[in-house]
Amino acid sequence: MQLAPPDPSILARRDRIIADLQRLLPGAIVHEPAGLATYDSDALSAYRQRPLACALPANKDEVSTLLAYAAEQNLPVVPRxxxxxxxxxxxxxxDGIVIGLARMNRILEIDLENRCAVVEPGVTNLAVTxxxxxxxxxxxxxxxxxxxxxxxxNVAENSGGLHCLKYGITTNNLLGVELALPGGERVRLGGKALALGxxxxxxxxxxxxxxxxxxVEATLRLRPRPPVTRTLLVAFDTVAAAGRCVADIIGAGIIPAAMEFMDRRAADAVESYCAPGYPQHAEAILIIELDGVEGEVRDGVARVEHIAGTCGASLVRLAANEAERARxxxxxxxxxxxxxxxxxxxxCMDGTIPRRALSDMLAAIAAMSARYGLAFCNVFHAGDGNLHPLILFDAMREGELARAEAFGAEILTLCVKMGGVLSGEHGIGVEKRDLMGAMFDEEDLAQQQRLKCAIDxxxxxxxxxxxxxxxxxVEQGHMHVSGGRLPFANLPRF
Ligand SMILES: Cc1cc2nc3c(=O)[nH]c(=O)nc-3n(C[C@H](O)[C@H](O)[C@H](O)COP(=O)(O)OP(=O)(O)OC[C@H]3O[C@@H](n4cnc5c(N)ncnc54)[C@H](O)[C@@H]3O)c2cc1C
Known part of the structure; x- marks a missing residue:
């Protein structure tokens, strides 16, 4: 993966830019090497670059101020x-600045009548619940x-999670956003009221x-906690049987709140890490959760137990209480x-496939593992076909990172060939950027880029x-569409 080289004219202005930023946001600019080290990478730590500076705004006006300055100085900006x-x-x-949003961490409003919460972007996901x-x-x-x-x-990545099979991912639970555009202007998209058209x-x-x-602000849908939740741990002697069970449960019209898969290597690693009581020696386990009202859940549990039995489950265990479920x-x-x-x-890979392709995919990953000489384990959101094969390697060994990346690229390319996509929830970022050609042809990519360039x-x-x-x-002259304002032209401004 190659990144564009830094702009030397920006690097030459570094001291001046830092002085300007300190004047704009006194006490909120990180520029010393020790402080900046925190921002060198994210959780994909194989890639690292030190930013020119990191600005930590405390409110949306400060975000706008930073974006206006960046536009004036042609400074690249990475939100974080x-x-x-x-x-x-x-x-x-x-040659760019990071705008770190973590200080903007206030829950601004909880509106139970409208079943929503209005929050700043730096609020953690769990803090909302x-x-x-x-x-x-x-x-x-x-x-x-x-x-x-x-x-x-979460908004930027359209993040999912363990319980998204029934209740949807971020896009299904996001009612509105206030967005600071390049240049600093802000627009509101959606909100508490139903907005169609x-x-x-x-x-x-x-x-x-x-x-x-x-x-800079998000309005989130809140849901009432279902009155009853039951969690089953189901073990299988083969990965294929677990895959069949997933397909049969969905095929029977049951929508569990969550249905998660772990293969033996992953389950063993978890067991030795935090001892949640997973069955030993199973080749695959499923965690299946059902929620709703009592009768509905009781009926669902009985049907899942029956299907698991027909698929040859070696163990079906219903969590006895809340403590076991939490474990x-x-x-x-x-x-x-x-x-x-x-x-x-x-x-960590993040492709999706149609559910029926699960067993074939798992067999193909095992064959690739042998070819690349690298071990892997599988943990994934089985209910919606979102795979997370975890490729294991040692970056200190010559060539292993490159081999791991090639292994990952082959998995993701196969996901697309099987009718899935490159990312179920982690986004494309830099990791899968160079694989976009496997999913989109040139015209598709050009259309998406035109949207980017129209706004930025x-x-x-x-x-x-x-x-x-x-x-x-650049080639097709879309760099200057309406000064970048076309898509948001008629929205309320601040
Ligand atoms: C152990 C672990 C488990 C994970 N499990 C899951 C999982 O189950 N499901 C899942 O979907 N993801 C998962 N992730 C991935 C990750 O947590 C999500 O992508 C998450 O949404 C990133 O949030 P963040 O605040 O850390 O964003 P960052 O990593 O800081 O940024 C992510 C992206 O969002 C952009 N961004 C950040 N804030 C803003 C903003 N306010 N406005 C515009 N753009 C912004 C950044 O530029 C970047 O492109 C996991 C990660 C780890 C390390």
Missing amino acids: GAGTSLSGGALPRP RAVEGDGFYYAPDPSSQVACTIGG GLDLLGIVTGSEGLLGIA IWAGRKAAFAATGKIAPDML PKRLLNPDKVFPTLSAC
Whole structure:
């Protein structure tokens, strides 16, 4: 993966830029090497670059001030929440600034009548649920990183999580966003009231990976906590049987709140990491959760137990109480971290496939593993076909990182060939940028780039991410569409 070289004219102005930023946001600029080290990379730590400076605004006006300055100086800008992106979305540029949103972490309003919360972008995902659970509500998308990752990052990545099979991902739970555009102007997209008609601009911005603007406020849908939740742990002697069980449950019309898969290597690593009580010696386990009212859940559990039996499950265990249920989920949420027990380094893939292709895909990954000489384990959101093969390697060994990346690229390319896509929830970032050609032809990519360039004609926001190049915008004269204001021209401004 090659990133554009830094602009020497910006590097030459470094001291002046830092002085300007300190004047604009006194006490909120990080520029010393020790402080900047924190911002060198995100959770895709194989890629690192030190930014020119990092600005930590405390409110939306300060975000606008920074964006106006960046536009005036032609400075690249990388928005950053908690830096948990697994696709390198928050990787900085040496000739650009990072705008870190973590200080903007206030919950501005909880409106239970309208079942929504209005929050700043630096609020963590889990903090939203914590703030409303006493009233019987919660925020549904729950990435495993929810204790750290921010709502701004969730919006930018259109993040999913463990319980998205039934309740949807971020886009299904986001009612509105206030967006600071390149140049600093702010627009509101959506909000508490039902807004139909016109282009779905909120849909375009959700998952746009910080390329179109900075989310400075978000209005989130709150859901009432279902009265009953039951969790089953189901073990199988073969991965194929577990795959068949997933397909049969969905095929029977049952929509569990969550249905998660772990293969033996992953389950063993988790067991030795935090001992959640997973069955030993199973080749695959499923965690299946059903929620709703008592009768509905009781009926669902009985049907799932029956289907698991017909698929040859070696164990079906219903969590006896809330403590056991919490333990089962704590294990699943720790799965990525637990790989540290079995390998020094790990690359987490994030492709999707149609559910019926699951068994074929798992067999193909095993064959690739033998060919690349690298071990892997599988943890994924089985219900919606979102795979997270974890490739295990040692970056200190010559050539292993390159081999791991090639292995990952082959998995993702196969996902696309099987009818899936490159990313289910982690975004494209820099990680999958150069694979976009496997999913989109040149004209598709050019159309997407035209949208980017219409809103950000100077291409200052999160450059290097998502698109292999932005050549279509330059070659076809789309760099100057309406001064970058066309798509948002009629929206309220601040
Ligand atoms: C252990 C672990 C488990 C994970 N599990 C899941 C999971 O289950 N599901 C899932 O979907 N993801 C998961 N992730 C990935 C990651 O947590 C999500 O992508 C998350 O949404 C990133 O949030 P963040 O605040 O850390 O954003 P960052 O990493 O800081 O940034 C991510 C992207 O968002 C942009 N961005 C950040 N804030 C803003 C903003 N306010 N406005 C515009 N752009 C912005 C950045 O430029 C970057 O492109 C996991 C990561 C880890 C490390």
